[in-house]
Amino acid sequence: NMVDFNLSPTQQAIRSAARSFAATHLKTARSIYEAAAAKPDARWEDRFRSTKPIYEAAAQAGLIKAQIPQALGGTGGGLIDAAIVVEELYAVETSASLTILGAGLGLLPLIIAGTPDLHERFLKPFLDGQKAPLASLVFSEPAGSANYADVGGSGLGTVAVQEGEEFVISGEKIWATDSGGWDDRGADFSCVCCRVKDSGPDMRSQVAIIIVTRSDIEANEASAFTVLSHPQTVGHTAVNGPHIRYKNLRVPKSNMLAPPGKGADVIDLTFTASAALVGAMGIGVMRQVFEHALAWAKTEKRGGNEVMLKKQSVSDLLIKIKIRCEAARALTWKAACAFDMKPESAAAAELCYAAKILSSESAVESVMDGISLIGVSAYSRAHPLGDLLQDAMVLPIFDGGNVGVRRRQIESIFAMPGYDPWEATFGKASPPSALNGTH
Amino acid sequence: NMVDFNLSPTQQAIRSAARSFAATHLKTARSIYEAAAAKPDARWEDRFRSTKPIYEAAAQAGLIKAQIPQALGGTGGGLIDAAIVVEELYAVETSASLTILGAGLGLLPLIIAGTPDLHERFLKPFLDGQKAPLASLVFSEPAGSANYADVGGSGLGTVAVQEGEEFVISGEKIWATDSGGWDDRGADFSCVCCRVKDSGPDMRSQVAIIIVTRSDIEANEASAFTVLSHPQTVGHTAVNGPHIRYKNLRVPKSNMLAPPGKGADVIDLTFTASAALVGAMGIGVMRQVFEHALAWAKTEKRGGNEVMLKKQSVSDLLIKIKIRCEAARALTWKAACAFDMKPESAAAAELCYAAKILSSESAVESVMDGISLIGVSAYSRAHPLGDLLQDAMVLPIFDGGNVGVRRRQIESIFAMPGYDPWEATFGKASPPSALNGTH
Amino acid sequence: NMVDFNLSPTQQAIRSAARSFAATHLKTARSIYEAAAAKPDARWEDRFRSTKPIYEAAAQAGLIKAQIPQALGGTGGGLIDAAIVVEELYAVETSASLTILGAGLGLLPLIIAGTPDLHERFLKPFLDGQKAPLASLVFSEPAGSANYADVGGSGLGTVAVQEGEEFVISGEKIWATDSGGWDDRGADFSCVCCRVKDSGPDMRSQVAIIIVTRSDIEANEASAFTVLSHPQTVGHTAVNGPHIRYKNLRVPKSNMLAPPGKGADVIDLTFTASAALVGAMGIGVMRQVFEHALAWAKTEKRGGNEVMLKKQSVSDLLIKIKIRCEAARALTWKAACAFDMKPESAAAAELCYAAKILSSESAVESVMDGISLIGVSAYSRAHPLGDLLQDAMVLPIFDGGNVGVRRRQIESIFAMPGYDPWEATFGKASPPSALNGTH
Amino acid sequence: NMVDFNLSPTQQAIRSAARSFAATHLKTARSIYEAAAAKPDARWEDRFRSTKPIYEAAAQAGLIKAQIPQALGGTGGGLIDAAIVVEELYAVETSASLTILGAGLGLLPLIIAGTPDLHERFLKPFLDGQKAPLASLVFSEPAGSANYADVGGSGLGTVAVQEGEEFVISGEKIWATDSGGWDDRGADFSCVCCRVKDSGPDMRSQVAIIIVTRSDIEANEASAFTVLSHPQTVGHTAVNGPHIRYKNLRVPKSNMLAPPGKGADVIDLTFTASAALVGAMGIGVMRQVFEHALAWAKTEKRGGNEVMLKKQSVSDLLIKIKIRCEAARALTWKAACAFDMKPESAAAAELCYAAKILSSESAVESVMDGISLIGVSAYSRAHPLGDLLQDAMVLPIFDGGNVGVRRRQIESIFAMPGYDPWEATFGKASPPSALNGTH
Ligand SMILES: Cc1cc2nc3c(=O)[nH]c(=O)nc-3n(C[C@H](O)[C@H](O)[C@H](O)COP(=O)(O)OP(=O)(O)OC[C@H]3O[C@@H](n4cnc5c(N)ncnc54)[C@H](O)[C@@H]3O)c2cc1C
Ligand SMILES: Cc1cc2nc3c(=O)[nH]c(=O)nc-3n(C[C@H](O)[C@H](O)[C@H](O)COP(=O)(O)OP(=O)(O)OC[C@H]3O[C@@H](n4cnc5c(N)ncnc54)[C@H](O)[C@@H]3O)c2cc1C
Ligand SMILES: Cc1cc2nc3c(=O)[nH]c(=O)nc-3n(C[C@H](O)[C@H](O)[C@H](O)COP(=O)(O)OP(=O)(O)OC[C@H]3O[C@@H](n4cnc5c(N)ncnc54)[C@H](O)[C@@H]3O)c2cc1C
Ligand SMILES: Cc1cc2nc3c(=O)[nH]c(=O)nc-3n(C[C@H](O)[C@H](O)[C@H](O)COP(=O)(O)OP(=O)(O)OC[C@H]3O[C@@H](n4cnc5c(N)ncnc54)[C@H](O)[C@@H]3O)c2cc1C
Ligand SMILES: [Mg+2]
Ligand SMILES: [Mg+2]
Incomplete structure (x- = not known):
């Protein structure tokens, strides 16, 4: 090491x-x-x-x-x-x-x-x-997902009821990538996050994850699974994330993946890992922006007598983009390594959320800066940055919006008793006074 | 007063x-x-x-x-x-x-x-x-417009040559709003910014504005005016700003509006006024964002137990948007009033450029903040903010990009001998020592 | 008009x-x-x-x-x-x-x-x-002032009890400008914000303002008014804002300026007006920075072959400072005019708080930008910007900190039923549909 | 690996x-x-x-x-x-x-x-x-250091002339840490950066580094080395960085450490390494801020009914500070590792400058954010953040100011032919087309 x-x-x-x-x-x-x-x-x-x-x-x-x-x-x-x-x-x-x-x-x-x-x-x-x-993780719902486990909140609206050897699932979901399948009859495999009513004292403890396969859907009446619509999105236009409805969809009891009491923890851990990967998405986006803008700045003169890279205002924006990209990558990698060492630690989770927030927001700012430096030409759809902005702008708001759930998760970690801010870096702290003792 | x-x-x-x-x-x-x-x-x-x-x-x-x-x-x-x-x-x-x-x-x-x-x-x-x-102001060119008057630069590529009682105009233009007309045969009236070669010692002094009407175009061969393409744009999708070509287009000498030596000044003054109006566009955009986001925050609970306006993170973003909008309006109005008092003063021009820069950049940031606070729902094209971002993002890069020409114009004003930063506010300064004398 | x-x-x-x-x-x-x-x-x-x-x-x-x-x-x-x-x-x-x-x-x-x-x-x-x-407005207390009127909060710690024809005031205050007087025996005139216990159903309704003059203090025992300390401050080093204590200070009943039920409104209105003036302070600070940095940039070459104003990175910072200053002034003036027209309207209050927030934060950023562009020389105390940063940094945190009370006040205005965001600009809105009717 | x-x-x-x-x-x-x-x-x-x-x-x-x-x-x-x-x-x-x-x-x-x-x-x-x-690195001069090697610039003002077996050094320096020694008679060991006139075709090639020890100084007349003044600084108040003058200071020829042609490279490499260390300084500063502000937020209620950490506006600022600190550390460590692998590579240098810029600017912003969240109490010098701001604000402007030399260095690296932006991360790129061939 x-x-x-x-x-x-x-x-x-x-x-x-x-x-x-x-x-x-x-x-x-x-x-x-x-x-x-x-x-x-x-x-x-x-x-x-x-x-x-x-x-x-x-x-x-x-x-x-x-x-x-x-x-x-x-x-x-x-x-x-x-x-x-x-x-x-x-x-x-x-x-x-x-x-x-x-x-x-x-x-x-x-x-x-x-x-x-x-x-x-x-x-x-x-x-x-x-x-x-x-495969698809089917979690998000039309009325919002940021507060799904909140005390006093309305909880997940998709509800499962046990009837004999089956669970009967009803409710609406939206945005889950791949959830409609190629033909709107569902993904081959889905993890459906739902609530088993009265299975626990509060919303969080009632959350469960139940597996729903395409064969499960086929075994039900057609009306048990419906793609209500395909929301047109600003970017990521070729992604499948339909508004769907489960209506008395029956699946065998043995499809229960994470029962009430455990479901919410599994969802959180899943989204912790994905947070670091959104970090990596942002890095990819910034790479595109930087490479494109640098090549432009090295060749274009825009009527002047030197290439645009020589203009400090232009190079300052390139530098901003580059530094953001490097910082986001270094932090994302650190978060991923911390997660690999201790996936369930709050210290690793904090870094994964931090990487998601930093990289996603940096990516959007960087595309905007790339557009600013290239100027009006970037407004043509023949140039890639306009489309890229539309793709990038989801990074801060999907996989848990940064204003809501992502920052709130870090806030909760800060509030934990015994929170040590530098644990992911240096291991759990021993107080310096102890060190002094060794002198 | x-x-x-x-x-x-x-x-x-x-x-x-x-x-x-x-x-x-x-x-x-x-x-x-x-x-x-x-x-x-x-x-x-x-x-x-x-x-x-x-x-x-x-x-x-x-x-x-x-x-x-x-x-x-x-x-x-x-x-x-x-x-x-x-x-x-x-x-x-x-x-x-x-x-x-x-x-x-x-x-x-x-x-x-x-x-x-x-x-x-x-x-x-x-x-x-x-x-x-x-009507259309036909100024911008494919190879860039920011440095059209630069010493050592390549100058405007659209060139006019006097032949007898006519000017013969050749060159390519792009982006000029309304310049194609409804049928690609030109606007009813265009001010074509061009260069009369060797008419002055440097690029700036050669710039002229020549009027070209639809009838002028009709009086030429068809090939004298061509719409080469309609660049697809990221936003403002219903605007006409084609890539066009003049090829030996002949117009009567009396169509000269601003001869070499005067053309560049007229162009600059035109874009000074338009700068303040881009300021006003940004205000309009921010109004839309604020009203939409506030209404959302007053009604949505996103699964939680109170409306989103009660979440400080959400209201802080609303406050940011609102303050930016108010600041941009106050400054834009001041710039416009200063221009109305002394249209050709550098002091008024500085404020117009300042208003353009502030308001256009604030508008883009505000749409992004609106999207951030609304979260994933704003990624649906059924919500207005995605489209609005695509419209807003032109404000910093058209009408003179903020990184290039707009900031460079303010820089030149700062560099003027005798520059008084507060002239537009208080009138030309008399030194405080003089005031002391009155005691 | x-x-x-x-x-x-x-x-x-x-x-x-x-x-x-x-x-x-x-x-x-x-x-x-x-x-x-x-x-x-x-x-x-x-x-x-x-x-x-x-x-x-x-x-x-x-x-x-x-x-x-x-x-x-x-x-x-x-x-x-x-x-x-x-x-x-x-x-x-x-x-x-x-x-x-x-x-x-x-x-x-x-x-x-x-x-x-x-x-x-x-x-x-x-x-x-x-x-x-x-004279002095004696409001702030050591344990914080941002939530003085909050339901469930601890309320003002300075308490007045009526005894016969007198009020007896006890409690500690801090930061009130001029409150110690030249000799630590109090300002000639003070408005002491305090709480008359049980005078109303909640903390807000119990707030009162009682006048305390230097003669009132003199009429008491010496121990009734004590300057406990003079907190050394980062900037504004020649201001008087001591930590003081009232201990059974007796003043005539007729010194009651704003009785319970009215006190909090008067305090709020006072700080609304002062918010616009903090806006003006920020403008003054930015003027200093801009003038100093511009003069520097016009003369210094720092070993290079042209003055620093020619470096786009330097001029971009100057432009930022200038635009912030102009925007802050335009908004502050608008706020002040709105207040002058309707001092008690929420619309005017919102603008005053907006001006305070914008200008104070802009001032700090501008001093920092001025320091950045001047570089290492600004770290010498012989240059003015270091001291100015220390003075400027209070603007966002005094007169109601921007993170706390100032943003919270705007948040409350947003939440009011019937809130019209553009009332201060255009008057109370009539819906556009009504306008259509006039066609 | x-x-x-x-x-x-x-x-x-x-x-x-x-x-x-x-x-x-x-x-x-x-x-x-x-x-x-x-x-x-x-x-x-x-x-x-x-x-x-x-x-x-x-x-x-x-x-x-x-x-x-x-x-x-x-x-x-x-x-x-x-x-x-x-x-x-x-x-x-x-x-x-x-x-x-x-x-x-x-x-x-x-x-x-x-x-x-x-x-x-x-x-x-x-x-x-x-x-x-x-020991001291004596490089900076009163008239500026950012452009010391510029074509057309004035070059280093400290000049060495060879006379027989000695170099005779004259010129003024300022800011060099430790350069005055404890008693103003010089550091025990100094690397004095100077120019050997006419030793090369341009300013850069004339730069040399000559060793000057305290004994060398003692061997000269007293007037050969003078501390002209101790500039009072805004922060880092106990550091020694005097304005000094060499006047015909003679040192043996054998004290030449880096002769003309090599001196500038050694200076650059030295400041490349130090850039990463300034990154580490920024991290240390952010640690202080975060720990202090978090402890405050976990205990203070400021008159309200819950601790400040529960206020989203406060926790959002804490999160900002924390993320900046983590990003700066991850990037600084990466830069240091890249330097350790290939100290003279442009790829490593770029990262070191990036780390310096990011961390130093993040540190200043973080202290300001810490002050903003704590509010008015942070204006007391009894609280540490005011002093820390004054210390932190040097990070962006010393060791090569970020506006000038630091960003300009990255700009030059971008401009190098064959520049590969991701070399420090993935090694020198082989084009993906080559990879395709392996399929
Ligand atoms: C392309 C794409 C792919 C996706 N893939 C999947 C997928 O595979 N599976 C899946 O289940 N979902 C998926 N989603 C949905 C997405 O991950 C989440 O629905 C989304 O991130 C949740 O949005 P939100 O956090 O904005 O929550 P919402 O509940 O919609 O909240 C909206 C906003 O309100 C504010 N807010 C809410 N609560 C608070 C609070 N307590 N404090 C402060 N502010 C608050 C925040 O600003 C938040 O952004 C996808 C979405 C997109 C666009
Ligand atoms: C919707 C729309 C409507 C339009 N309407 C019209 C119209 O009616 N008439 C018309 O003539 N044009 C019109 N335009 C074009 C537009 O006004 C200008 O072409 C555009 O603003 C000029 O772009 P630019 O400043 O980015 O210049 P460019 O010359 O294209 O420069 C590109 C970029 O290079 C950088 N740059 C260039 N020079 C410098 C420098 N010296 N220093 C630092 N950086 C520099 C800047 O980042 C600049 O943004 C329109 C464009 C759009 C999209
Ligand atoms: C130079 C100077 C002059 C002054 N002059 C006067 C004067 O003349 N008279 C006078 O009475 N006072 C005066 N003051 C004091 C000052 O006006 C106020 O005490 C100060 O602005 C209140 O501080 P605060 O808002 O930071 O509140 P605090 O109550 O100290 O709050 C501290 C911080 O906690 C956070 N916070 C608190 N509540 C919330 C919340 N609900 N939501 C989110 N965050 C919250 C905020 O970040 C806030 O900044 C002066 C101070 C200085 C330094
Ligand atoms: C506490 C402290 C410790 C120090 N320790 C040492 C030490 O040990 N040894 C030592 O030699 N020095 C030391 N210094 C000095 C310091 O490292 C350098 O002098 C300083 O960083 C150089 O300042 P500058 O880059 O701001 O350059 P300057 O030349 O002073 O430039 C001033 C500003 O002009 C602008 N500028 C200049 N050139 C350009 C350009 N080409 N393009 C755009 N903008 C430009 C930049 O904004 C720059 O910040 C120390 C300083 C301090 C305060
Ligand atoms: Mg689109
Ligand atoms: Mg000091």
């Missing part, structure tokens, strides 16, 4: 593979889904559907398996390895990438909380590089 | 009329041009074309005439009155509004620099509320 | 007088109190005491009388006039200026809430330009 | 030792030098002088030796180890710490560029823990 920022050979290889996949399959993704959208009578969701071949290529290239740990038959390493991959994907493209990563997010509660039996029943299709099943 | 922020009865009436026009014609504008864009085989420019009835309504409501001073037969008052109107338009809609304001911008060089004869020849169609002609 | 930013001749005269006073008496103030502090055995409060001649000159120059309205025998105009004066003082010096302004603040509750009889009894010494009495 | 953020056991030990030293000797430092300053007839430099015992303790505790590499007889490890130490010192105190670190800076050119012979001659006293000699 010692402070070190060099990738191991394995990490280098993981990165190369991700980069190679991105160069081959993601570089052209936007043109594919924009072409799909431009077809006469195209519907919004045709964008998403047009990316199916990319998703299949990702599965074949091992990018789904890489999101499952080796102990469970996958090829995945730590969160730090995942962060390296996510950066490479988002440095090239966003929507098709999120479809791939959404599947990993959908499996995460199963990985964290699943029994060997559940792993056996549900992971197999995802370990097989040939098939390309979709 | 005394410091006063109350609108005069006339100003109140102007505002009411603009508000009424906006409520009647602009509120539905986006749905009109989005419907036009959704038609099968729709081209980009169909958005713009679908707004023609709105433009005609604007002419009938006197909004074109209001951009021409009373002394020249219009109904226009000062720049402060214009700012009040612009705010009301942009508080409701952006694209159709810019089409209206672009016409006023197109007339401004004529208003400033025209001889009585030129006024007589060219203003008439715009004074008649029944017709709805388009 | 019409939007106008020109000073009236009276306002010009007021400004000239303030400027002249500042040039004569304030320019040298810092050197006076630093010299006092440098004397062997100097105590902290000697700085303040050394400014007594300046305060007397201010009284003679009419600056105290100018803080009392004409209707009550003074020469004061509106809050806008006060803002003009405050800017001129703070553009030259801070500490001695605050001593002058603190006296005005101390009189404000009397001006607002006093009966003719109280005016008669207490204003006279301040109207006479020969004497130079001190 | 793999990405890892855990300290090695050695690093843990280094940290413990630094922490222990800080707890024992630095915690009381400010009270010591403030007491010295409070003595009657105290001069400015008495603050510095009063810290001599602390410096001696540092030497005994091995903190000087720790700044010399093991290969040269010291105990020093990499820049990352130094960064860990610096953070611990600045987390407790600033002035006495800088005195210690300034000595290390003074030795750095010798370490980098010294021949074995020079090492032998000059390092010995610093390796012996009993003596406590001072």
